[in-house]
Amino acid sequence: MKEVVVLVYVLLLVLFVSVSNAKVTKTNIIENFLQCLHNQTRSENPIIEAVCTHDNSTFVSSYVSYTKNKRYSNPKDTKVIAIVAAKHESHVQATVVCAKSNRIQIRIRSGGHDYEGLSYISSVPFVILDMHDLRSIIIDVSKKQAWVNAGATLGELYTKISKASKTLAFPAGVCSTLGAGGHISGGGYGNLMRKYGISVDNVVDARVVDVNGNILTGATLGDDLLWAIRGGGGGSFGVILSWKINLVDVPETVTVFKVNKTLEKGATDVLYKWQLVSSKLPQEFFLRAMPELQNVAIPSKITIAVVFYAQFLGPAKKLMEIINKNLPELGLKREDCYEMSWINTTTFWQNYPVGTSTSFLLDRPTDPPGAFFKSKSDYVKKPIPKEGMEKIWKIMLKFNNMFMQWNPYGGAMDKIPANATAFPHRNGNLYKIQYFALWTDANATDANVGLMKEIYEAMEPYVSSNPRGAFLNYRDMDIGSNPSGKTNVEEAKIYGSKYFLGNLKRLMQVKAKYDPENFFRFEQSIPPIRAM
Template structure:
């Protein structure tokens, strides 16, 4: 009897809804509901785009980064709500839920698999890009940033307010704050200060009932979940309250190439041994990339090393000469500059480029098709394996990898401090990234990505083979748009969230028990008795 009770206590009560609904989705009722639930003070008409609007296609494609998934003519797409006020978000949630229409939420559009703007069932895109308010409080070293604000806008606002404050987040200025931060927010200050979610102290979230949760009503458990668990499984992130961090007035950066002929493989192997052990003020990225010669048939591989140091060039030179002299860094390779100017450096803008470019928003449809994957490395990759990597890379037309170092404070933050679990024990994280312009080349490129990913399997994390949520990868597991199978969700959930998945599922069951907020890689609502 006791054994039976023990088994029952471990039974998972799956609360995820299936694709069998009592009523069918009703687009017209949804649109009428939106207009009824928004006030004259904040009318929704100017924020609402349907297939009948002349600007519908441009609204869709501007924030659809991956051309592989861009489909503005999708008949399952009921509408785009480019929310201009919190009430538009609330109305969209309530009206979509009552009319059996799914929501896809996007802020900056950097969803590698397009899951924020595609679905196989009727859906509406809730586009947050017009909610972009940013308020900086220098005295408290804090800020409120709306989900649709970009990192470039946030960085610019911080720099305008203070020369010695910053925020740890990604290097791409067009990242939307909503999705980027909720997935973790990995960036070049992480070895000193951790990642974005380590500095989130509050948020404004619209829940499945259309209510705004914040402060005490948000709850510590939900705040924990959306810091690394992805906001789209739990609600709609409207804005974040973040702590800012101190940086010196002068930082130093460099970028240096090493070709295979110059011993790039040997230098990169040594980089693996030292990059996670360098002073935490130094972030040194290694970037193997395909190099095209004068004619397309002339291909090679080079490794570009990017560094950012919270200090002077003199101190950086001393560290490099001691820890990685093989790189051969010279004083003329190093540039001293302010933190805001380093954000331009990471985008390869020439020195002297105006800061205003960080405010640029997308104006043209995405022109490239691409695929990304990720890995976490816990022991050095042998040189002979690197040689095999280079051979596969030569079969691409445009491919690069980012080897992003760990160590520093990331080794000191517990894996369950936030929902983002990938902390201690990693030497570095890999991003694989391939681009192509011809849709006919898609299968070949996906095959090559699979080949290089399979080659790496013995040399990266295992049981599970971990993946980074912000580098969305449908290959690690997925569910259909209208169904959330818990066993399938565990496959991708354990890779993204490791030991934090169980707690995430329980929080999901508490705040969204009927599983309204769901998509192909969402977290299912499950209680463990």
């Protein structure tokens, strides 16, 4: 009887402690975190104005303004403890320290362009560390270098460069609202890559907040960590505060053109020839092919057109000579070509009319996302046969709004070793594919996601394999993921091998050195090599 009484007492005690802990966790977690933030920051840089919780009237606008995919935009998510829109480096340090000490996960958001919303969603309590107010850019024309904060957009960076010099640029993406922090850390793919490589190939230093809240840079950063965050994604290792980048030379005259070829006008034949020549053109030439649906509003006339977008670092006369020699099937005319400065090409790549002011590059998002989308990626090492293309066209025609981007390799990308940075997808590729489906009705989500799976499976015979490569900046949860609150190494190896190929093991070793307890984790993070 005595043993029974003791057992009941112990059970009641355990139940009491469990209930008390649950009550404390539920009622005090926000207060404990906020108090920690206050204690960790100095009076000259108060953090209170940078913190926003569900009790603030500005919470929803703060949340949605930097979310891009409506599939993952949920401002009523009670798992979000707070948004810290850091206004000073110390705010970032405090957020890391306080999240870690309170066992709260963080999601780091610079531009919010992550395709699967991993910078602002989680299934466990978390804090959004928003970097968009850290947007300083310092240009040093004499050294052809710049420091750019993680929250600065590419549009802001391009504008600042162009004001300092008409013949300097930076190799990065064409979308002006991309945040420098995430875009560069994932690789940073753009139309100067055949000449100068991608963004990470032009990064020489960084400022990073580590798991202990320390700022690492220069000698304290370490070559191994600098290697890892250049293409391995910064969010697995720390918080990127800023990048030191090399600027590259561009001529005063840059030429662009856009030419459409529908299926009825031989698009398949031209695209097949494009596969043979686009990676072998002079490295100053970037010629993207973009299969897309046309005439979708008229079911009887819907078709596929391949739109060829080009940028040449030089005059139109030279461009015409190159195309006439290598791809005369395109039927390019001189009047299709526009000569302009490098900064003005940014309007062309975002489909604005030629002559549009570049002032839009400074625009920041203010509205909630207006559409749902799904994206996937592939790498192609040998030409896709015409019959393969025709099979793909049939699936594309099932969509209401879908396009692909075929981005050529060659040039500098064939010369940079696969292990020079964490980004591994280098020589041996003809081009990279991005698949992108867009819709506005939530009820159409299952159908579009299903069609994306169908086209991805149909492409399998024609793309890289063992493993099938994927681009980290085009985040895709279909290729593998872990739950928010835990990281299984074997699962991480599945998606990690696709994103990082042979660089994954080294990335896991760097992770074990700088974040051995795996604090910086999310659904597709890199685990420390010892993590379970």
